[in-house]
Amino acid sequence: MPLFALGINHQTAPVKLREQVAFSPDSFFAAYADLLAQPSVKEAVIISTCNRCEIYCHYEGEDSGPLLRWLTDYHNIEAGSFDDNFYCYQDQEAISHLFRVSCGLDSLVLGEPQILGQIKQAFAVASQAKSVKKILNKWFQYAFKVAKRVRTDTQIGANAISVAFAAVCLARQIFSDLSKSRVLLIGAGETIELVGKYLLEHEVPNITIANRTLARAVDLVDQFNAKAIVLGQIPEQLSQADIVISSTASQLPIIGKGMVECALKDRRHQPMLFIDIAVPRDIEQQVSELNDAYLYSVDDLQGIIEENKQARIEAAIEAEKIIEVGVEEFSAWQDSLKAVESIRLYxxxxxxxxxxxxxxxxxxxxxxxxxxxxxxxxxxxxxxxxxxxxxxxxxxxxxSGNDQDLELIRSTLGLSQKDDL
Structure with missing residues (x-):
């Protein structure tokens, strides 16, 4: 029962090529119907994300050529135009590849957990399209089990390597107990949302979100049990913050040296931490000249990120060992199917x-x-x-004189040496 994994990803092709073979959410059912109509395709799961497009299938063809032709024909791409950008794995290599992808070892960000959710969603859609049967169901269930084992038994996900996580790590290094700190978040984009989630994990009770428009800030209020203000209210609210983390798309600084001087005066020079992860910067560099004001930029966070990357690399080595065991277990299950069929016929x-x-x-x-x-x-x-x-x-x-085979059949028939006596 040959298994194939055919695909293209961020390592083999730029986005302008990947987007040509991407599947829109509303196209999957038609795509599955067309794919399963192809000779030799018994089961299939299509995974299509911003970083990859892959077809996993139980396929009885001799090579992957027909699969690649189907994919390019389906998307009206000229045959052979970028065949070199595709990769194909078969049997144990295909099994291992799916496991590595599920664990985040093949991701743009090593160990990122989002891909597992995307694979589970793709599997659910394939199941609804009735393109998953016994073999692929077992294959993907093993992939989910291996990914869970890697998350549980290694530190692959413990050392996040996003700027948002690094910002919170820095804050925790300076304020050992974040649960007693008051935090002002400036901006309401994805990065600030991630910062808010990490702060919640540290039980920060007092969060204020400042944004250009109040509507977007209000969207995050319920998530973080925070209060929302507009950017114009920052000067009057700044003195209430122990930690300020800013990430906006503003082309001009939002917080200047004079504004921070006033805030420190109101705080009686109680120290403040400023983390500016915006590009261009949201906080004037001159703020770092003030006593009791500690300013860090996105470049200052790179040390934390690099340290966590190294920790993930070490965890990935452990993950590969777990994946190897998973491949052996799934392969053993595949082999057992041959025995099941033989027993059925006998x-x-x-x-x-x-x-x-x-x-x-x-x-x-x-x-x-x-x-x-x-x-x-x-x-x-x-x-x-x-x-x-x-x-x-x-x-x-x-x-034939083959004593080894003779002994094997004797053992299979339940015969022993004493039976000769």
């Missing part, structure tokens, strides 16, 4: 022999023949029929 043949001989015996009894004689004949013929093939196999191997 049982089916044996039951067919039994039923044929039993019908003959019943017919013989119906004619009034002696019951003891009929039963003995049934037992004799059934035994002979069942041992015919094993007997032939034993005879052939004995003549």
């Amino acid at each position: 049982r089916q043949n044996s039951e067919q022999l039994r039923d044929e001989l039993l019908q003959r015996a019943i017919a013989s009894l119906a004619k009034g023949n002696d019951s003891e004689k009929v039963l003995k004949e049934l037992a004799y013929k059934l035994t002979n029929k069942l041992i015919h093939q094993p007997t032939q196999a034993l005879t052939a191997i004995s003549h």
